[in-house]
C-alpha cells in the first residue's frame with residue numbers, strides 16, 4: 001500500500017491524493033466510516049487518556065476517529081506537513097487555530113484583504129476577547145515589518161490568494177519576517193489548494209483550508225483543516241477538544257472521496273478559468289479582469305514563483321455597476337448564482353451581496369471591490385459551454 005511507504009515525499013500529488021492516509025479495514029479498498037461516538041476503553045486508550053495525550057482513541061471527533069484521521073494524513077501529505085487536524089468548517093479551523101496562540105492583550109497582524117467572514121470574526125469576536133487585531137497591507141512588506149517591530153506580535157495571518165481580490169501574498173518574505181520577530185505565521189490557502197502551493201515549504205508555520213471548497217469539491221459538506229508541525233498540531237488538538245468544532249466521520253468520508261480527485265479537478269478547472277479570463281479581458285462590456293495567470297495581474301511574476309497553477313477563481317468588473325452585475329448573473333444558465341466556490345459546478349456571485357455584505361460600500365470600494373465586481377468559481381463544465389453562457393448573458397446587458 002502506497003500510504004505505508006516511507007519516502008512519501010517523492011510521490012506526486014496525484015498519487016498522494018489517491019493513496020495517502022487511506023486506511024482500509026477487513027480487506028476493504030476504502031477507509032470505512034467509523035460511525036461511532038465512542039470507543040471501547042482498551043488498556044492503550046485508557047493509558048493515553050489518563051496521560052492527557054492527544055488523539056486518545058476514547059471518544060469520536062474531538063478526540064480521535066479513524067475516518068477523520070485518514071483525511072488528516074492525506075491533507076498533511078499533500079501539504080508536505082508533519083500532521084493535520086480536521087474541523088467542522090473552515091471558520092472552526094481558523095478560530096480554533098488562532099485562539100491557540102492568542103489570549104487577552106496579545107496581538108495579531110493581518111490584512112483586511114481576507115475572506116469577509118474571517119474579518120467579521122476578528123472584528124466582532126477577537127477584539128471582544130481583548131485581542132489586538134492590527135490590520136496592515138500585507139503587500140507592503142515595509143508596513144508589515146514596522147507592525148511586527150512596534151509591538152510584540154503573536155501571529156501573522158494572511159491568505160495565499162485573497163478572497164475575492166485574488167492578490168497573491170509574498171509567502172517567503174512574510175514567513176521570514178514572522179520568524180525574525182517571533183510571530184507564528186498562519187496562512188489560509190483555500191484558493192490556492194495544496195496542488196498549487198505548499199506554504200510550509202515557503203516557511204509558513206501553519207496552513208489552513210476551508211475544505212468546504214475545492215478540497216472536498218462537491219458542494220455537499222462544510223469542513224476545515226490546519227496542517228503544520230506535529231508540535232503545533234498537537235497544541236491545536238487540545239483546543240479542538242475543548243472548543244468542539246470537530247468533523248463528523250460521515251463528513252470525513254465524503255472529504256476523503258473528494259480529495260482523491262483533487263489534482264485532476266484543480267487542473268481541469270484552472271485550465272478553463274485561464275481561458276475564460278483571457279476571453280473576458282477582451283470583451284467590451286468587461287471593465288477589468290483579475291486573474292493571477294494574466295500578464296495584466298499586478299502579482300503575475302510573484303504568482304509564477306509561488307503558485308504551480310493560477311487557480312479556478314476569476315474576478316471581474318462588469319460595465320454598468322452592481323445592477324448590470326445582477327442582471328448578468330440572472331441571465332446565466334450553466335453557472336449558478338450561489339455563495340461558495342471550488343465545486344464541480346460553476347458558481348457566480350457578487351461579494352457586495354454575499355461574502356462582504358456586512359461591509360459598507362465605502363469600505364468595499366476602499367478595499368478595491370468596485371461596483372459591478374463579480375467573483376466566478378470555474379467548475380468542470382466544458383469551456384465552450386461556459387463561454388457561450390457568458391456570451392449570451394453579456395450580450396443581453
Ligand SMILES: Cc1ncc(COP(=O)(O)O)c(C=O)c1O
Pocket residue numbers: 089090091092115117159163188190191209210211212222223224340
Ligand atoms: C478563503 C476562505 N477561508 C475560509 C472560509 C470559511 O470556510 P467555511 O465556510 O468552511 O467555514 C471561506 C468561505 O468562503 C473562504 O472563502
